[in-house]
Amino acid sequence: MNGIKIIAIVVCYHPSHELLINSLASYASYVDKILVWRNSLLPNGLESELASRFEVEFRGDCTNVGIPTALNTAWKEAVAGNYDCLLTMDQDSIWHNFDAFLSQALDHGLCKCFYAPIVTMMGETVHPGVEPSLTPIDNALTSGMLIPISVLNEVEGWDKRFKIDAVDLEFCLHARSLGIQCWRCSSGWLAHRLGDRRPASFLGLHFYTYNYSPERLYGIYRNHIIVLRRYRGKASKEASQSFVHNWVRRRPIRILLGEENRWAKFHAIIRGIRDGLLS
Numbered sequence: 359m360n361g362i363k364i365i366a367i368v369v370c371y372h373p374s375h376e377l378l379i380n381s382l383a384s385y386a387s388y389v390d391k392i393l394v395w396r397n398s399l400l401p402n403g404l405e406s407e408l409a410s411r412f413e414v415e416f417r418g419d420c421t422n423v424g425i426p427t428a429l430n431t432a433w434k435e436a437v438a439g440n441y442d443c444l445l446t447m448d449q450d451s452i453w454h455n456f457d458a459f460l461s462q463a464l465d466h467g468l469c470k471c472f473y474a475p476i477v478t479m480m481g482e483t484v485h486p487g488v489e490p491s492l493t494p495i496d497n498a499l500t501s502g503m504l505i506p507i508s509v510l511n512e513v514e515g516w517d518k519r520f521k522i523d524a525v526d527l528e529f530c531l532h533a534r535s536l537g538i539q540c541w542r543c544s545s546g547w548l549a550h551r552l553g554d555r556r557p558a559s560f561l562g563l564h565f566y567t568y569n570y571s572p573e574r575l576y577g578i579y580r581n582h583i584i585v586l587r588r589y590r591g592k593a594s595k596e597a598s599q600s601f602v603h604n605w606v607r608r609r610p611i612r613i614l615l616g617e618e619n620r621w622a623k624f625h626a627i628i629r630g631i632r633d634g635l636l637s
Contacts, residue, residue, distance in 0.1 A: 459546025583634025
């Protein structure tokens with residue numbers, strides 16, 4: 359599109375066969391190559407089906423090395439292959455109107471900025487406005503980021519000290535500290551599955567739980583606290599307030615009222631907060 363050369367990477371860890379196929383189908387025709395990074399073995403028959411349907415190449419030896427190693431490898435391959443942009447994707451995300459998102463981003467330009475979509479939970483719908491707009495934002499999910507290679511060269515990729523959690527927040531705040539703006543394009547959106555989302559209720563109150571393991575909760579709290587402290591003064595109030603609202607006020611209550619193994623999870627949260635503050 360418009361002579362822009364785009365490479366995409368999707369990082370996979372025990373993916374759903376059907377969901378991964380649908381994910382790639384939602385953007386494959388608009389990119390020049392897709393790297394499928396294997397942080398685990400893929401389901402039987404999935405590799406051959408991906409290879410038969412899409413322009414894909416496989417990377418990773420099925421060992422879980424986390425997200426930054428995969429993304430930084432894709433960045434280096436993008437540089438070597440003279441690509442203009444890298445699209446970073448999660449295995450549990452499906453694009454809607456990716457062509458409109460891409461057109462809006464490219465029309466705005468690829469200088470000193472990168473782009474992210476509106477994100478909804480899987481099953482929800484967004485109706486883009488009649489006149490799509492761009493909104494400056496402070497943080498975005500890794501999944502759906504469209505990043506010029508020149509920006510990646512300046513930011514120097516992703517921080518390998520974080521394996522999964524807060525990788526996206528660290529990248530966005532690091533970029534912002536360098537004067538690089540993230541823009542949210544409203545002309546397309548990404549449906550995303552977050553955690554093991556289940557409905558729950560307590561005394562007539564209905565809500566959703568996400569059922570992260572204690573290990574994931576430890577990483578979420580530890581890493582986010584480290585990043586927010588690292589960019590103190592550079593991080594926006596929005597990022598800090600969002601973490602406090604979602605992970606300090608809301609999530610512990612939902613874990614207490616609607617999840618199993620809650621005491622192990624609270625122990626992990628306390629350890630994560632402690633280690634984040636001491637790091």
